[in-house]
Every structure is written in structure tokens, then in C-alpha cells.
Amino acid sequence: MVVPETFFAERTSLLKTSEIRELLKWVVEGDIISFGGGMPSPATFPRQWIIKIVTEGISEHGDKLLQYGTTQGLKELRLELKNFMEWRGIKTPSIDNIVVLSGSQQGLDILGRIFINQGDTVLMELPTYLAAINAFKPYNPELIGLKMDDKGIIMESLENTLKELKSKNKKVKFLYTVPTCQNPAGVTLSEERRKHLLELASEYDFLIIEDDPYSLILYEPIHVAPLKSMDTEGRVIYLSTFSKILSPGLRLGWVVADSDFADKFVLAKQSMDLCTSPLLQYIAYMALKKGLIQKNLKEICTLYKTKRDKMLEALETYFPEGCKWTTPIGGLFIFAWVPEKVNTKELVYECVKKYKVAYVPGQSFFVDGSGTNTMRLNFSYPSMDEIEEGIKRLAQAIKEKL
Amino acid sequence: MVVPETFFAERTSLLKTSEIRELLKWVVEGDIISFGGGMPSPATFPRQWIIKIVTEGISEHGDKLLQYGTTQGLKELRLELKNFMEWRGIKTPSIDNIVVLSGSQQGLDILGRIFINQGDTVLMELPTYLAAINAFKPYNPELIGLKMDDKGIIMESLENTLKELKSKNKKVKFLYTVPTCQNPAGVTLSEERRKHLLELASEYDFLIIEDDPYSLILYEPIHVAPLKSMDTEGRVIYLSTFSKILSPGLRLGWVVADSDFADKFVLAKQSMDLCTSPLLQYIAYMALKKGLIQKNLKEICTLYKTKRDKMLEALETYFPEGCKWTTPIGGLFIFAWVPEKVNTKELVYECVKKYKVAYVPGQSFFVDGSGTNTMRLNFSYPSMDEIEEGIKRLAQAIKEKL
Incomplete structure (x- = not known):
């Protein structure tokens, strides 16, 4: 049977493969140092603990844990998540405001499905999380980028965008943001701007999607209140995940919303x-109940802080003049700008082939197509030696282009 | 924030909650015998074996199993599935023809997403699997029902439908079928009709979705070849699941396709x-590799056959004249017709409240809105005593209406 592209639904042509995942596929084979991907270090996975919990869980509750469950999620887990959210300053009236998800990626897909009509306006940071772009695109929205600096979204720029859209009689459906330790840019929205953002959401009547995978992976003694904790109007839909605080292989996320x-x-x-x-939900439930998450966080943050510092140091040592990069207070990524004449999308193939080092070219993170001279560098997965050696190789590749 | 329904995407109004799941929520509380749901018996879950495999798996491969994986699925599992499919008569050129899914429900959702444009014609059995209807509906197809008898879809009726559609210049996108031990009707498409169906698919150029969760749960020594094994043109997309042969709590399915x-x-x-x-994929991989699936199948089939026979016997004993029901050769369900004047959707509330027995009213399984006097009865989950007592109660409720 010959299948022409037109046989598929129109939206299928909007499905795009993630360049990151394509890159990852490559990198698995061969002797390549990878700063691509966004994988936690396997050293942070509590293996023995998970074995113990699975053993106890199946022995005692196997009839329930191996059976179909409710769509909302395990009641016990949602109760623990309610407490966990309160500890983070987010008060929820009921566990029915919390839905367990098969990874927070599922939350992004659901957002697209339940909110986006063709042509709806969605605001996203420049740059923003690639998998969010890819989750929204099949629903065919108009994606508008918002300028950022080292304190996150620039409020004047946002306000201008909102005014312009209003003058065109266009309403914003939602603004998607990773306000804390952003992926890929590594920046954190300041408290003042958080307040301002919520005021604008109220004034212009739009929703805010707060995607918050990294706010507990912090390397500085800074308290950052989630947007959801400051939300008095029920405008913030909060997404988070166990991927970075427990294990991504469990594929568990959750949403908090009105x-x-x-x-x-x-x-x-x-x-x-x-x-x-x-x-899998039971594992997360016990990890919260027994305090494992909080306990492990210390070790995770210590490990990643060392790696972040190593990468910053290597960038300082090896990268040529004309480059700059973010200094993230947490999360898994450093975002770097190389001189404008270097196209990082072209460079990456050379890097992998000749220099045996990989990163994610930044352009696909920008919904306006800019960022051709940017790259995302992950420091959580590679070893300390790989960070040093990889940045050195990358610097050579860039220098060769200048 | 007040949220009017119009705030959501248009397709959101097409999302429907499954009556089965709503019913299940009720039934969990209280002393009710439930023939609703489609849950396997927890007695069939290989608890100790899963504990052993998780322990070994995490000890030896924890860095991989607790990490992000590829979208296609674990290579090892897809290799085992390739062999498993060959054992079932389905030859696949490569493991890339197999994609691991988060339950076969995800497969149904993907089918809707990649194939259905608004108004596309999709053919479904009368009755058909409710969750398939609910998965396709958000994509707004025209769902057309196909008449069945005790040998499955009636080919003359299908051919007439195809001719009529052709005369209107309408093409069928796909035909969705559960050809073996159908849910909910419990019937199996005969071999002759299988051949005829494939011929019609070729002649009228449409795809067949073969949903095959039950074909290994057989109570008679009948060999049923999957449609996919007879497919020479790559027209059949085959879906299956580990839910009934291992555990539904693992949420694992797969698709085989060109x-x-x-x-x-x-x-x-x-x-x-x-x-x-x-x-979770690792558990299924080892279950195939170590032959656990085949080994357990014998026990599962013996257990369910006894339960099916018990329910058939109870129906014969207690149900009033004017009722009829299917005699499934496998699967988890018996489908019953009560006298036409009884509306089973109305009856079920009374059954639950007064008689403490639940079933799924059949009407929602019929895309043409018929089947008001039908019900689906699950025999895999309730105990032998519950089957006897529940059918007795149900018979009383029906008799009261006559």
C-alpha cells in the first residue's frame, strides 16, 4: 500500500521530531561527549530504595498496584502531593485540584488539546522548552515569542506585545513559562516580575502555564516562590515532574489547577x-511520604552544583572571546551565545563528527527563528572529566570557525 | 476566574467521560457486585515474579531503566515482541515496525491524531469498544456502525455501506475492529469473513485497525489467525496490550504497522x-523472554473459563424469557439482550441502589444510538459466588420491569 502524506490528518504535518531526541539517538553510539539531552545523572537514582518500595508495595497491595487505576491518580499520592505543594507555598482546596500525569509532557499535550483552537495566540519565552513547542504545534496556534534578559521575561516587552495584540482584537489564550531555572536559558524570573506578570495576566485576562521541573534543583540559597503560590484568581496552571527529583524512567508528573x-x-x-x-505512582507516593525526595535533593544539588561550577570554569578557560553564557542558579542547563557569524546548527554536525562532542543548537528553542548562534549545554549528565574535555573540544570547534 | 465553556478548544466539548469509568468509581465504595469494568482478576498477576524481575532489573540496569528511554521503546522488548508476533503468525521485517505504547489506549488516541480530519469516515462495529469511540470523537469523525451477528461483522451489510459511501463520493479512512472475542459483544469474526474483509479493504482502499487484546484468552481449542497475519498489502494496523496477559497496572501496549x-x-x-x-518495559521484556506469558496464559484461561461457564449457567438458570446472550469463545465479556421494553441505562441505577449489582448499559457501545436493551457483563473480575448471586439479583431487577 502506497501512503501519500495527504492520507494522514492535516495536523500530522505539524508533528515535528525533536532535534534533541534525534541527536541523542546518534550520540548513544560512539565515543561522543554529550551536552545534549537533559538527563539527570543516574548516580541520583535511589535504586535500592526503589527495589525495597516495589517489593513492599507489590507484596502488600499488588492487587491494586498491578490493576487499572483511576484517571485522576492514586488518592494517596495526590494527598502527599497536596502536602508537598503546600510546603512549596501552593495551597489547594482539595486533592481533586491535582491530577497525576504520565510525565509532565502529557500535561503539555493536554494543554494543547483542551485549550488551543487553530490560530489561538500563545505566548512563549525566547528561547523556550522545545518539547512544549512541539506539543502545542499540532494544534496550530500562533506562537509569539517574548524577549528575556537575565531576570526572565522583560515586562515592558510583554506589555507592548499585549497592547499590540489587543489593538488587533486578539486575545491571548495562555502564556507558557518555565519561570525558575529555565530550560534552556537557565534564567529565573525575579520576584518583582512575577508580581507584574500576574497583574498583566489579570488585566489582559489570560492564563499562565507555570512549568516547574527545576525549582528544587537550586545551587544558591535563594528562595523562589512559584507563580502558583501568588495566584489569587486561579489563572495559573502549575505543572511539575518527578523526573529530576526522583527518576525520569518513572514517567510521572502532575498538574495543579482550579x-x-x-x-x-x-x-x-x-x-x-x-x-x-x-x-509507579506508589513509588512516588512513598518517596514523598518517607521524605526521600527532600533527603535526596541535598545530594542531587551538591552533585550538580559541582558540575555547573566545573562547566562555568571550563567555559571561562577555553571559550574564545565574543562568547557569553548564563550562570544558572539551578536546573540542568547553561545557555551560550557564540559570535553571530557562527551558525550552531551547522556547527553541531562537525562537532559530533570531528570533535566528538555534542550540544543542542539553540535555534529550535526560539519560536521566532532567531538564536542561530546559540547552544544549550547540559551539565547534569556528563562526568566532571567529560565536562572539562568536552568544553575544550567545543571551544576548538568554535575557534576554527572564527 | 470564571471560565465559560467557550474558553476551551472546540474539541474539548467532544471529550466524553466513559460511563464505565464513572460507574466503576461508584462501585468501588459499598457492597456492590460489579459486572461493570473490564478488569482482569488480581489472582492472575504474577506478583512474586514481578518483584524478582524489578529487583534484578534495577540492580543490573538501573541507570538505564530509571532514565529517559527512546520513544520507540526498549530495543530488547521490541525484539521479543517481534518473536511473539511471529509466533502469532505476524511477520514483521524489522523491530522498527513495532512501537511500544503506554497502554493500547494510547494507540487509539494516536490513530485519531494522525489519521482523522474533521468529517472523515470511520467504520466501527455495532456495538464496539467504548474507549475507542471516546478516543476518536475529539477528532470529530463521522462514525458509521456495522451490523454484526454471532460470526462478527456481516459482510453483506459492510459491502452495502461501502457502496453507499462510494456513491456519495466518500472514502473510508479506516475500519476499527476487535475481531477476536470482541469487547463488548464477545463474538469472533469467522475465518471466511476475515478474508472477505481484507478483500473489501483492498477493493475500497481503506485501512483496518485490528485491536487484539483478547485473542490469547481463549476457552475453546480454536485457532484464530489475526487479520494482520493475512495482510499482504500493509493495510492492517495491529494493536495489542499486556493488560490481560500480564497486568493492566503496567500500562503497556504495542502497535505493529508498516x-x-x-x-x-x-x-x-x-x-x-x-x-x-x-x-515497566523491562518487566514485559523479561515476561516474554522467560516464557512467563505463555506459562501464565494456561492458568488465566482455566480460571476465566470456569467463570464464563458459571455466568452462562447462572444466566440460563435465572434470566427471564425474552433475554438472550452471547457465548464467547474467549475474552472477558458476555453481552446480553433483555426484552426491548427494558431500558438498561435506566435500569442500572436501580440495580446499583436497590439490588446492589452493576453492569455496563450497552447503548453507549453503539455509535448509532441503538442497543437500549443491552448490557455488558464482565466475568473475569467477580468471584464465582458473586457471579451466581449477581446474576440472580440482576434477573430479579429485570423481572420487576416486565
Whole structure:
């Protein structure tokens, strides 16, 4: 059977493969140092602890954990998440404001599904999380980029965008942001701007999607309040994940939202995968209940801080003049700008082939197509030696282009 | 913030909650015998074996199993699935024709996403699997029902439908079928009709989606060849699941399809949940590799056959005249017709409240809105005593209406 592209639904042509994942596939084979991907260090996975919990869980509750579960998620886990969220300053009236997701990626997909009509306006940071772009695109929105500096979204720029859209009679459906230790830029929205952002959301009547995978992976003694904790109007839909604080292989995330929204999440999820594995949910439940998450966080942050510092030091030592990079207070990434004449998308193939080092070219993170001279560098996965050696190789590749 | 329904995407209004799941939520509380749901018996879950495999898996490969995986799925699992499929008569040129899914429900959702444009024609059995209807509906197809008898879809009826559609210049996108031990009707498509169906698919140029969760759960020594094994043109997309042969709590399914289609599955899945838990995939991999699936099948089939026979016997004993029901050769369900004057959707509330027995009213399984006097009865989950007592109660409720 010959299948022409037109046989598929129109939206299928909007599905794009993530360059990061394509790159990762490459890099798995061969002797390449990779700053691509966004993988936690396997050293942070509590292996023995998970074995113990699975053993106890299946022995005692196997009939429930190996069975179908409810779409909302395990009640026990949602109760623990409610407490966990309160500890983070986010008060929820009921566990029904929390829905367990098969990774926070599923939350992004559901957002697209329940909110985006073709042509709807969605605001995103420049640069922003690539998998969010790819999750929204099949629903065919108009994606508008927002300028950032080292304190996150520039409020004047946002306000101008909002005014302009209003003058065109266009309403914003939602603004998607990773306000803390942003992926890929590594910047954190200041407290003052957080307040301002919420005021603008109220004035211009739009939703804020707060994607918050990294705010507990901090390397400086800075307290950052989630936007959701400052939200008095129910405008913030909060997404987070166990991927960076426990294990990404469990594929567990959650959403916190007003019941109008949470109910729609449940409805959408039901037809997408019925429910998330109760067995995996049980692991996360026990990790919260027994305090493992908080305990492990210290070790994770210590490990990653050392790696971040190593990468910053290597960048300082080896990168040529005309380059700059962010100094993230947390998260897994440093974002770098090389001289404008260097196209990092072209450079990466050479880097992999000749220099045996990989990164993610930044351009695909920019919904306006800019960022041709940028790159995202992950420091959580590579070893200390690889960080030193990899940055050295990368610097050589860049120098050769200048 | 007040959220009017119009704030959501248009497709959100097409999302429907499954009556089965709503019913299940009820039934969990209280002393009710439930023939609703489609849950395997927890007695079939290989608890100790799963504990052993998780322990070994995490000890030896924890860095991989607790990490992000590829979207396609674990290579080892896809290799085992390739062998497993060959044992079932389905030959695949490469493991890239197999994509691991987060439950076969995810496969249904992906089918809708990659194939259905608004108004596209999709054919489904009368009755058909409710979660398939709910997965396709958000994409707004025209769902057309196909009449069945005890040998499955009636080919003359299908041919007439195809001719009529052709005369209107309408093409069928795909036909969705559960050809073996159908959910909910419990019937199996005969071999002759299988051949005829494939011929019609070729003649009228449409795809067949073969959803095959039950074909190994057989109670008679009948060999049923999957449609996919007879497919010479790559028209059949085959879906299956580990839910009934291992554990539904693992949320694992898979699709077998020509590479044109399999590639699109991967693309869609990537933005939906990145990947399925490698830890859970490892359990299924070992279950295939070590022969556990085949070994357990014998026990599962023996257990369920006894339960099916018990339910058939109870129906014969207690149900009033004017009722009829299917005698499934496998699967988890018996489908019953009560006298036409009884509306089973109305009856079920009374059954639950007064008689403490639940079933799924059949009407929602019929895309043409018929089946008001039908019900689906699950026999895998309730105990032998519950089957006897529950059917007795149900018979009383029906008799009261006559």
C-alpha cells in the first residue's frame, strides 16, 4: 500500500521530531561527549530504595498496584502531593485540584488539546522548552515569542506585545513559562516580575502555564516562590515532574489547577491513556511520604552544583572571546551565545563528527527563528572529566570557525 | 476566574467521560457486585515474579531503566515482541515496525491524531469498544456502525455501506475492529469473513485497525489467525496490550504497522509522553523472554473459563424469557439482550441502589444510538459466588420491569 502524506490528518504535518531526541539517538553510539539531552545523572537514582518500595508495595497491595487505576491518580499520592505543594507555598482546596500525569509532557499535550483552537495566540519565552513547542504545534496556534534578559521575561516587552495584540482584537489564550531555572536559558524570573506578570495576566485576562521541573534543583540559597503560590484568581496552571527529583524512567508528573481546568485534564487524559501506572505512582507516593525526595535533593544539588561550577570554569578557560553564557542558579542547563557569524546548527554536525562532542543548537528553542548562534549545554549528565574535555573540544570547534 | 465553556478548544466539548469509568468509581465504595469494568482478576498477576524481575532489573540496569528511554521503546522488548508476533503468525521485517505504547489506549488516541480530519469516515462495529469511540470523537469523525451477528461483522451489510459511501463520493479512512472475542459483544469474526474483509479493504482502499487484546484468552481449542497475519498489502494496523496477559497496572501496549505508519506513531507519541517507562518495559521484556506469558496464559484461561461457564449457567438458570446472550469463545465479556421494553441505562441505577449489582448499559457501545436493551457483563473480575448471586439479583431487577 502506497501512503501519500495527504492520507494522514492535516495536523500530522505539524508533528515535528525533536532535534534533541534525534541527536541523542546518534550520540548513544560512539565515543561522543554529550551536552545534549537533559538527563539527570543516574548516580541520583535511589535504586535500592526503589527495589525495597516495589517489593513492599507489590507484596502488600499488588492487587491494586498491578490493576487499572483511576484517571485522576492514586488518592494517596495526590494527598502527599497536596502536602508537598503546600510546603512549596501552593495551597489547594482539595486533592481533586491535582491530577497525576504520565510525565509532565502529557500535561503539555493536554494543554494543547483542551485549550488551543487553530490560530489561538500563545505566548512563549525566547528561547523556550522545545518539547512544549512541539506539543502545542499540532494544534496550530500562533506562537509569539517574548524577549528575556537575565531576570526572565522583560515586562515592558510583554506589555507592548499585549497592547499590540489587543489593538488587533486578539486575545491571548495562555502564556507558557518555565519561570525558575529555565530550560534552556537557565534564567529565573525575579520576584518583582512575577508580581507584574500576574497583574498583566489579570488585566489582559489570560492564563499562565507555570512549568516547574527545576525549582528544587537550586545551587544558591535563594528562595523562589512559584507563580502558583501568588495566584489569587486561579489563572495559573502549575505543572511539575518527578523526573529530576526522583527518576525520569518513572514517567510521572502532575498538574495543579482550579477544578474547572483539573476536570478537563482528567477528561482528556482518560481518552489518552486511561490512567498512569499505579505501581509507579506508589513509588512516588512513598518517596514523598518517607521524605526521600527532600533527603535526596541535598545530594542531587551538591552533585550538580559541582558540575555547573566545573562547566562555568571550563567555559571561562577555553571559550574564545565574543562568547557569553548564563550562570544558572539551578536546573540542568547553561545557555551560550557564540559570535553571530557562527551558525550552531551547522556547527553541531562537525562537532559530533570531528570533535566528538555534542550540544543542542539553540535555534529550535526560539519560536521566532532567531538564536542561530546559540547552544544549550547540559551539565547534569556528563562526568566532571567529560565536562572539562568536552568544553575544550567545543571551544576548538568554535575557534576554527572564527 | 470564571471560565465559560467557550474558553476551551472546540474539541474539548467532544471529550466524553466513559460511563464505565464513572460507574466503576461508584462501585468501588459499598457492597456492590460489579459486572461493570473490564478488569482482569488480581489472582492472575504474577506478583512474586514481578518483584524478582524489578529487583534484578534495577540492580543490573538501573541507570538505564530509571532514565529517559527512546520513544520507540526498549530495543530488547521490541525484539521479543517481534518473536511473539511471529509466533502469532505476524511477520514483521524489522523491530522498527513495532512501537511500544503506554497502554493500547494510547494507540487509539494516536490513530485519531494522525489519521482523522474533521468529517472523515470511520467504520466501527455495532456495538464496539467504548474507549475507542471516546478516543476518536475529539477528532470529530463521522462514525458509521456495522451490523454484526454471532460470526462478527456481516459482510453483506459492510459491502452495502461501502457502496453507499462510494456513491456519495466518500472514502473510508479506516475500519476499527476487535475481531477476536470482541469487547463488548464477545463474538469472533469467522475465518471466511476475515478474508472477505481484507478483500473489501483492498477493493475500497481503506485501512483496518485490528485491536487484539483478547485473542490469547481463549476457552475453546480454536485457532484464530489475526487479520494482520493475512495482510499482504500493509493495510492492517495491529494493536495489542499486556493488560490481560500480564497486568493492566503496567500500562503497556504495542502497535505493529508498516513503517510509514509506525514512524508517525513515534512522531505523535514523542509529543504526547516522550517515552513509556523503561522500567515497566523491562518487566514485559523479561515476561516474554522467560516464557512467563505463555506459562501464565494456561492458568488465566482455566480460571476465566470456569467463570464464563458459571455466568452462562447462572444466566440460563435465572434470566427471564425474552433475554438472550452471547457465548464467547474467549475474552472477558458476555453481552446480553433483555426484552426491548427494558431500558438498561435506566435500569442500572436501580440495580446499583436497590439490588446492589452493576453492569455496563450497552447503548453507549453503539455509535448509532441503538442497543437500549443491552448490557455488558464482565466475568473475569467477580468471584464465582458473586457471579451466581449477581446474576440472580440482576434477573430479579429485570423481572420487576416486565
